[in-house]
Amino acid sequence: xxxxxxxxxxxxxxxxxxxxxxxxxxxxxxxxxxxxxxxxxxxxxxxxxxxxxxxxxxxxxxxxxxxxxxxxxxxxxxxxxxxxxxxxxxxxxxxxxxxxxxxxxxxxxxxxxxxxxxxxxxxxxxxxxxxxxxxxxxxxxxxxxxxxxxxxxxxxxxxxxxxxxxxxxxxxxxxxxxxxxxxxxxxxxxxxxxxxxxxxxxxxxxxxxxxxxxxxxxxxxxxxxxxxxxxxxxxxxxxxxxxxxxxxxxxxxxxxxxxxxxxxxxx
Amino acid sequence: xxxxxxxxxxxxxxxxxxxxxxxxxxxxxxxxxxxxxxxxxxxxxxxxxxxxxxxxxxxxxxxxxxxxxxxxxxxxxxxxxxxxxxxxxxxxxxxxxxxxxxxxxxxxxxxxxxxxxxxxxxxxxxxxxxxxxxxxxxxxxxxxxxxxxxxxxxxxxxxxxxxxxxxxxxxxxxxxxxxxxxxxxxxxxxxxxxxxxxxxxxxxxxxxxxxxxxxxxxxxxxxxxxxxxxxxxxxxxxxxxxxxxxxxxxxxxxxxxxxxxxxxxxxxxxxxxxxxxxxxxxxxxxxxxxxxxxxxxxxxxxxxxxxxxxxxxxxxxxxxxxxxxxxxxxxxxxxxxxxxxxxxxxxxxxxxxxxxxxxxxxxxxxxxxxxxxxxxxxxxxxxxxxxxxxxxxxxxxxxxxxxxxxxxxxxxxxxxxxxxxxxxxxxxxxxxxxxxxxxxxxxxxxxxxxxxxxxxxxxxxxxxxxxxxxxxxxxxxxxxxxxxxxxxxxxxxxxxxxxxxxxxxxxxxxxxxxxxxxxxxxxxxxxxxxxxx
Numbered sequence: 001x002x003x004x005x006x007x008x009x010x011x012x013x014x015x016x017x018x019x020x021x022x023x024x025x026x027x028x029x030x031x032x033x034x035x036x037x038x039x040x041x042x043x044x045x046x047x048x049x050x051x052x053x054x055x056x057x058x059x060x061x062x063x064x065x066x067x068x069x070x071x072x073x074x075x076x077x078x079x080x081x082x083x084x085x086x087x088x089x090x091x092x093x094x095x096x097x098x099x100x101x102x103x104x105x106x107x108x109x110x111x112x113x114x115x116x117x118x119x120x121x122x123x124x125x126x127x128x129x130x131x132x133x134x135x136x137x138x139x140x141x142x143x144x145x146x147x148x149x150x151x152x153x154x155x156x157x158x159x160x161x162x163x164x165x166x167x168x169x170x171x172x173x174x175x176x177x178x179x180x181x182x183x184x185x186x187x188x189x190x191x192x193x194x195x196x197x198x199x200x201x202x203x204x205x206x207x208x209x210x211x212x213x214x215x216x217x218x219x220x221x222x223x224x225x226x227x228x229x230x231x232x233x234x235x236x237x238x239x240x241x242x243x244x245x246x247x248x249x250x251x252x253x254x255x256x257x258x259x260x261x262x263x264x265x266x267x
Numbered sequence: 268x269x270x271x272x273x274x275x276x277x278x279x280x281x282x283x284x285x286x287x288x289x290x291x292x293x294x295x296x297x298x299x300x301x302x303x304x305x306x307x308x309x310x311x312x313x314x315x316x317x318x319x320x321x322x323x324x325x326x327x328x329x330x331x332x333x334x335x336x337x338x339x340x341x342x343x344x345x346x347x348x349x350x351x352x353x354x355x356x357x358x359x360x361x362x363x364x365x366x367x368x369x370x371x372x373x374x375x376x377x378x379x380x381x382x383x384x385x386x387x388x389x390x391x392x393x394x395x396x397x398x399x400x401x402x403x404x405x406x407x408x409x410x411x412x413x414x415x416x417x418x419x420x421x422x423x424x425x426x427x428x429x430x431x432x433x434x435x436x437x438x439x440x441x442x443x444x445x446x447x448x449x450x451x452x453x454x455x456x457x458x459x460x461x462x463x464x465x466x467x468x469x470x471x472x473x474x475x476x477x478x479x480x481x482x483x484x485x486x487x488x489x490x491x492x493x494x495x496x497x498x499x500x501x502x503x504x505x506x507x508x509x510x511x512x513x514x515x516x517x518x519x520x521x522x523x524x525x526x527x528x529x530x531x532x533x534x535x536x537x538x539x540x541x542x543x544x545x546x547x548x549x550x551x552x553x554x555x556x557x558x559x560x561x562x563x564x565x566x567x568x569x570x571x572x573x574x575x576x577x578x579x580x581x582x583x584x585x586x587x588x589x590x591x592x593x594x595x596x597x598x599x600x601x602x603x604x605x606x607x608x609x610x611x612x613x614x615x616x617x618x619x620x621x622x623x624x625x626x627x628x629x630x631x632x633x634x635x636x637x638x639x640x641x642x643x644x645x646x647x648x649x650x651x652x653x654x655x656x657x658x659x660x661x662x663x664x665x666x667x668x669x670x671x672x673x674x675x676x677x678x679x680x681x682x683x684x685x686x687x688x689x690x691x692x693x694x695x696x697x698x699x700x701x702x703x704x705x706x707x708x709x710x711x712x713x714x715x716x717x718x719x720x721x722x723x724x725x726x727x728x729x730x731x732x733x734x735x736x737x738x739x740x741x742x743x744x745x746x747x748x749x750x751x752x753x754x755x756x757x758x759x760x761x762x763x764x765x766x767x768x769x770x771x772x773x774x775x776x777x778x779x780x781x782x783x784x785x786x787x788x789x790x791x792x793x794x795x796x797x798x799x800x
Contacts, residue, residue, distance in 0.1 A: 047730035058727075066726065070716060077708045084704065088613055186609065186703035187303075190602035193711045197719055198595055202318060204723045205591045206325035207584060207665070 012099050012108035019091075020082060020112050029078045030116060033168075034124040037071030041128035042135065050140030050147070060141050060150050061160040061230040064132025068164050068225070071124055072171045076192045079113050079175035083258075084185035092267045102262045106180060110255065113176055114169040121168035125161050156230035163227030163244055170244070170251045171196075174220065177254025181261045195250070196221040213237045220250040290624055290633040298637055301610075304603045308641065311599035312649040318592030319653030323661040348666050349574045350417035350546065352437040353484075355671050356749070360416035360437075361546030361569030362498035363554030364409070369493040373533015374459035375408050377495065377526045378473060379425050380450045382406055384522035386502045399520075400427035403572070403756055406497040406524030406565060407456050410465055412487055416546040419484045421465035422496065422571070423456040425524065431456070432754075433467035433479040437573050440754045441480040443469045460533075463487050473528065494540065497524050497554070497567030503756060521553045523566040575749050575757045576668055576767075583666040585748035586678060587767035589657030593682055593746070594715055596649055597689055601710045602703075604638045604693035609703035617800045627795045631698060635691045635788065642690035646683035654679055670748050681745025681777060688777075688784045689714055692739070695787035699794055713783070714739040722761045735761060736770045739783045744769035744776030 020026050044066040048058055086092040099105050133150040141147040152158045174195075179188035199219025206212050216222040216237035226236050226243030233239070238246065298304055352358040369375075384404050388397035407424030421435040423443075430445035431454055448454050455470035466481040499522040542556045546569065553568035576585050611617040624630050654675060661667050670678075689710065697706040717738035721731040735741055747767040751759050759768035769776055 044726055044730060048727045063727075066720070069720060070712060073708050073712050073716070077704055080704055184303075184606075184703075186602045186606050186707045187307075189704045189707045190598050190711070193708065193715070194595060194598045197711070197715050198318075198598075200719060200723045201594050201715075202322065202591055205322050205588050207588075208325050211325045 009104050009108060012101075012104050013111060015095075015099065016105075016108040016112045019095075020116065023081075023085070025081065026078060026116070029074055029081075030120040033071045033074035033078070034120050034127070036074060037067035037124035038127045038131060039067065040070045041065055041067035042131040045132045045135040045139075048136065048139060050145050057232075058141070059229060059231045060132060060136050060147060061129070061157045062228045064128050064136070064150060065125065065160060065164050065228050067124070067128055068167065068228070069221075071121075072168060072196065072221075073193060075117050075120070075168050075172050076175040076196075077189055078116065079172040080179040080185050080188045080192065082109055082113055083176060083179045084183060084188055087183045087267075088185065096267050103259055106176075106255070106259050106262055110173055110176055113172045117169040117172040118165055121165035124168075125164050129157070129161055154230075159240060160228045160230050163240060166244060167224050167227060167247065170224065170247045171220075173251040174247070174254045177251060177256070177258040180258025181254070195219075217243075218246065220247045223247060287629060287633065290629055291636060293620075293623075294630075294633045294637040298607065298641065304606065307599050307603040308645050311596040311603070312645050314599060315592035315596030315646075315649035316653050316656070318595050319589040319649075319657050320660060322588045322591040323657035351669060352417050352573065353419045354436060354438055355669055356437065357574040357668055358417055358437045359500075359546075359570045359572055359574050360418075361544070362496045362571055363542065363556065363565055363567030364411075364414070364492070364494060364496050364545050365540050365542045365556045365563060365565055366414075366492045366494035367531075367535050367537045367540055368490050369410065369460065369531075370490050370534040370536060372459075372461050373493075373531065373535070374457060375410070375493055376455065376457040376528070376530045377408055378453050378455050378528040379407065379448050379524055379526055380453045381525045382425055382427060382448050382522060384427070384499055384520060386520045387518040400522055401500055401502050401520045401756070402426075402428040403570070403754060404499040404520065404522040405432070405571070406495075406522060406567070408458050408494065409496045409571075410458050410460055410491050410493045412484070412491060414492055414543060414545055419487060420571070421458065421467065421482050421484060423458050423467040423469065423479065424496075425454050425456070427522070429754075431469045431479070433482075434571070434754065435465070435480075435482040436484065437571065438752065439480075439482060440752075441467075443467075443477070443479040444471065455528075458493070460487075460491065460493075493535075495524075495526055495529070495556075495563055495565050496571075497522055497565040498569050498571055499567060500570040500572070500756060503758075519553060519568050521566055521568040523564055526563040526565065527561050529561060529563065570755075572755050573749075573752050574668075575752065575755055575759070583668060584661065585668045585767060586654050586658060586670060586675065587746045587748045589653045589661075590650060590678065590682055590746050592649070592653060593646075593686070593743075594718070596646065597686060597714065598711060600642050600645065600686055600690050601693045602707050604642065604690040605697035605703050605706035605710065607634060607638050608694055608697040609701060609706060612701045612800075613703075621800050628792055631694075631788070631792055631795055635694055638690045638694050639687045643683045643687035646686035647679065650679040650682040668749050674748065677773060678746050678748065681773060685742045685745055685777065685780065688742070688780050689739070692780075692784040692787050695784065695791040698791035699787070714742075714780075718743055731761075732770050735776075737779065739780045741769065741771050741776035742780035743767075744771050745773045747773055 041064050044063050048063050086095060129150060137149055148154055150157060152161055175192045178191050182188050199215055200222050203212050203215035223238050223243040224247030226238050227240045229236055349357045350360050384400040385396040386399040388395050404427040405424040407422055409420055409422035411420035412418040419436055423433050425431055425448045431443035433441045455473045457468040459466045463483050463485060464481055467479040468476045469479055470476045499520045501517050502520040503517050544554045554566055556563060556565045576583055611620060620630060621627060658667055693710045696709050700706045717734045717740035720726050721734040751768055761769050
């Protein structure tokens with residue numbers, strides 16, 4: 001009685017891509033993610049000054065990319081809705097009837113979502129860096145003060161920019177994993193935003209330097225955003241790529257949990 | 268469609284069932300019978316309490332002395348705790364005091380001809396000093412209940428940058444003649460005791476006197492200590508670094524005031540002056556005086572003022588730390604509150620609800636009351652428990668700033684009210700958007716993210732201040748434990764282990780959140796009435 005199983009994952013990818021792109025909200029939300037990321041980054045850059053004669057402890061790349069803090073929430077929402085909408089409408093039963101290999105379904109969703117996050121993230125990050133370059137150079141961040149013009153040709157800036165794009169993709173995967181595990185969109189987005197935002201807030205009030213550092217090392221957002229640092233690398237709680245690795249571990253764990261729940265439970 | 272245009276059909280036996288009480292009861296039944304929501308509520312209480320206690324423990328494993336030296340093992344931190352003033356607040360009460368006992372009523376008058384001082388030079392302590400004054404360097408005359416640090420007092424003083432002031436019991440501060448004191452432009456000061464009342468006067472010439480203020484110091488003993496004093500708060504050059512770090516120096520400073528024309532009335536039995544350092548073990552202990560003829564030069568250090576968190580370098584905390592779990596509790600309650608309406612849309616129950624009760628505004632009101640009350644009770648329980656148990660856990664390991672019962676009540680009840688209003692906001696946004704994921708994201712981004720950006724993250728100070736004024740996150744000002752004093756120089760920052768200083772006053776910040784909620788409810792009401800369910 002088994003249905004013929006697709007030989008490759010290409011049809012699954014195609015199906016997920018069709019489902020995702022034909023939901024009007026996906027496009028709007030991704031546009032919102034780009035717009036909000038650029039807007040917050042521009043506002044932060046517009047308010048950052050390096051007055052003449054002072055030593056500024058400002059990381060221009062990090063300031064320009066502040067918008068990721070907000071943009072990630074919208075990306076998380078897109079990823080959560082990709083799976084929880086299927087549960088709330090009953091679509092998941094059709095999906096799983098058509099493609100009984102559940103892991104493949106999840107993998108296809110993960111591929112489509114990370115592709116979308118990478119695309120939206122690239123636009124948002126490039127626009128943010130460009131805005132930061134134009135604004136900050138007029139606010140005292142000039143070679144006179146020891147700042148080079150914000151440029152992707154400068155390898156730490158390239159790392160911050162590319163890392164921020166990867167960060168958004170990993171946030172999408174983390175959200176997909178959580179949403180697959182808990183199914184309900186509100187609970188899933190609550191858990192994802194709680195995981196992201198609570199670590200830095202709690203770490204901030206913990207006075208003990210040791211614990212503070214550990215909290216920042218394990219928090220998906222605090223560790224992941226270490227990738228945005230281009231100055232003061234020695235004072236970071238975790239090195240840039242290791243930090244992104246921590247977020248990757250969170251995303252992998254969430255996808256694993258989601259995959260297990262998807263395989264073991266009835267839809 | 269409004270109730271005025273169409274009268275809904277009601278069977279005879281149903282009359283009286285449209286009462287608001289029934290509506291409330293229906294909404295309450297809906298809430299309590301959904302197991303997931305009740306679990307969500309419990310989760311909110313538990314994470315709020317759990318994170319609060321984590322904050323208490325995590326902040327207190329190292330109890331170092333404020334100078335950065337090794338921990339005083341076995342003694343806890345009580346040894347370095349500042350004295351407590353008559354109002355119950357933590358105070359700094361260290362200054363050089365040239366005094367005589369004053370029995371009963373009397374007065375003292377002086378002329379101050381100069382105020383000079385020394386501040387650290389260069390970039391750090393131990394690199395020498397240079398002439399200069401900190402803004403609140405102060406010297407003048409004082410009548411104090413005893414030499415015990417923290418005892419009641421009233422004083423008239425000249426200051427470096429803030430003119431002549433009358434200060435009493437650490438928190439009282441009244442401005443008088445502005446401008447700096449010089450030999451060419453001296454200041455005359457007078458304090459008069461009459462019963463429990465002390466009145467301060469100032470004058471530019473010693474003949475024309477102006478009353479600055481009059482304070483009642485309850486329980487002032489018959490014999491007080493009165494005389495000349497000098498104090499100079501620590502020199503601070505601190506800037507809030509981006510990313511929440513603080514950098515800069517805190518080092519002792521000193522000031523010297525020259526007095527003449529000292530005259531007294533009343534009974535001064537000692538007949539001669541004694542110089543003492545008050546509170547030497549807490550301050551830096553610099554001080555002395557020199558008397559030649561009728562001229563006194565008094566040198567002092569330290570301060571007579573309240574102590575605020577963060578002044579001593581952050582090895583202290585306030586009850587605000589125990590409320591850090593509010594953010595986690597909020598997220599859980601936002602999810603529940605948004606689902607309280609969006610679940611009805613998803614399941615189609617909203618059509619039944621609106622058929623049974625066609626006056627849609629009342630449905631939203633009933634839902635708001637139910638979710639608001641539930642959130643308030645949950646928040647009250649969690650906040651009260653977090654403050655009570657957190658204080659017990661932290662006390663003895665780290666210095667916890669004393670706050671009055673009223674302030675503690677404001678923090679706990681304010682936190683509960685904050686959670687309740689945010690729940691109503693989430694309900695309103697859920698009504699507008701009808702989608703739970705969107706509603707939850709919007710509300711979390713509105714209240715938690717601004718706090719994160721303004722307090723923890725990389726935003727520059729100007730933008731952070733602005734964000735904490737206009738977004739719903741302004742409401743976290745209700746968790747401020749120790750007030751901001753204009754007469755105390757400190758880094759008043761919203762974050763860190765012991766701050767909670769927001770740009771707006773506690774209830775003003777809360778009002779900002781209420782404004783957001785009111786607008787959201789109004790928009791939700793309009794949409795609920797206009798749109799088909």
